[in-house]
Amino acid sequence: MGPAIQIVRPGLLTSVQDLGRPGHLGMALSRGGAMDTAAARLANRLVGNSDRAALLEITGMGPTITVTNRTGLAWTGADFALEVRSAQGTQQWQASHRPVVVPAGAQLRWTPPSKGFRSWVAFAGGLDLPEVLGSHSGHLAAALGPGRLTGGETLALGALADQQTSRLDAALRRSSAQDDLAESAAKDSGADAVMVPRWHIPMQPFEGNESVEALRLPAFEGRHFQSLTQAQQIRLWQSEYAVSPQSSRQGLRLEGTPINDPAPPGIASEPVRFGTVQLPPEGMPYILLVEHQTTGGYPRVLEVCSTMAATLAQAGPGTRLRFIPTDLASSQQRLREQSLQWDAIAAAIAAKLGL
């Protein structure tokens, strides 16, 4: 058997993702894929994969896995800590946003981050799974592609896994010569070593649930905002909501003071988007996420700006949030900043790994 990872315990919710299936809205299939595609691309690049390689999206309590071979990996998004159990003993690393190499047979466990909710874990070589409609991702709401992992699965890594891991080992040893490796890893650079560089490639931090202030989501008025009473409009902008545990990759259910007196009007089903805020009859806003249904029959009262995907991805249960008004010029400014940040990240990775 070739290089593979084995899922020992699945954690809270672990699934296989990539950049999803854009272009299929016409057949009622939302994009799906990683909730934060920029973070997923970064994880893949850190281990030398293509941007669209399949990886794991882990949620809240992370999974426990074992690796058959010496394996390079990287995780981005929330700052999960990685516990590595190997012949060398057990070590814990706060080492997101950088490539890490672990020895064959190591057992890996990601422990909950103090801030944020999701992370994307890429393995050198990528997860080797069949494509369905041009993607490896599990669309859990549409039951398409691999379902949520339950434990016991063996997922093969791509044909280049060993080769890419060797290249990562070599690159990390080079930077070790410049005293760039974490100390306990640098003592041993053999096949049993855990290689963890000191450097990391930061991404613009999302606002997490640890902050004193509630998360601020820039949003536009939705098409049916004006059908709310003035008091309801004010309440929508001024209320603080908490993310309900009933949320999923399909949408964030919110808890707070309902807007249901009078009840929101019924509307005919119409096209909706990742970020649409619906107001069902019970009056609690519902933010559509990456596995949303393509049309929706509840009034759309707000539309969260498309630049907030990374932030929404980190809004776990209990996260407090509020909506703040934005405009198109600001959204374009944020998109340009994200684009520039990505260019800087790509250049930094290429420099660090000598690609």
Next chain:
Amino acid sequence: MTQASGSFSTRIQKSSAGLSLRSETHTVEICGNDMILVVFSLGKGGSQAARARDRKAANQAVCALMSHLQSQPPMFVADAVAGVNTLGVMLRLQDQAQGTFVDFLSAIDYLARQCLGAVSPPGKTVSLHACFDPALATDLEAVAQATGREPRDVVKALLEADLHAEVVGFMPGFAYLGGLPDWLAIPRRPSPRPSVPAGSVAIAGGQAAVYPSATPGGWNLLGQCPDLLFDPQKQPPVLIALGDRVRFEEISRSEFEARWAQRFR
């Protein structure tokens, strides 16, 4: 596409909700910062027949616009999705970041205008098998009672209806079929079922549909269809596309069982 006749006055509006172009026949507006939504007017209403006519005209404009966007998408269009009288266009990321939104709205407005008065949806005809054996027709008796007809009349009306896919939505392979007689327009069940069986032939709100796979649902179940409505391994993966005409063909319980078994080959 047909040429729009006459001239229309279009107003550009800028509000806290963003930009919109409004005319008597349709509006084109931005939703959030990455979707342009076209809404074809449903007219002033009046009689039920007039409302049905307006709705059909609007839906045909949507189908024509969708067909155009799929065959000759403008550069800035990443994807498109339709409702009965609405159509959403997703903007490419680089255009969200750098484009001029009023230009996108104008371009979509121009195309929408061309689709006004489109006569017939360009779709193919899809024939679906359906079995109305009492064991598979969970709500047939209730629907007959609610409409004051015999169960057989309900089935007959469905078999004779000239159905067409007004909307493809809810889940992959699910098509909302318009064209039922008015008397069959009954509401959804008061509370949805936690799981509707795959293949269920169902009606609600004046539309018919077949559930491609098991899912929670609130429609009234009249029978079951053994045909695979969504198969990601096939090209195209969905059996029914927007604008297609659909006819049901009745089959016996034994033929249903034989065809159902083929789903799992």
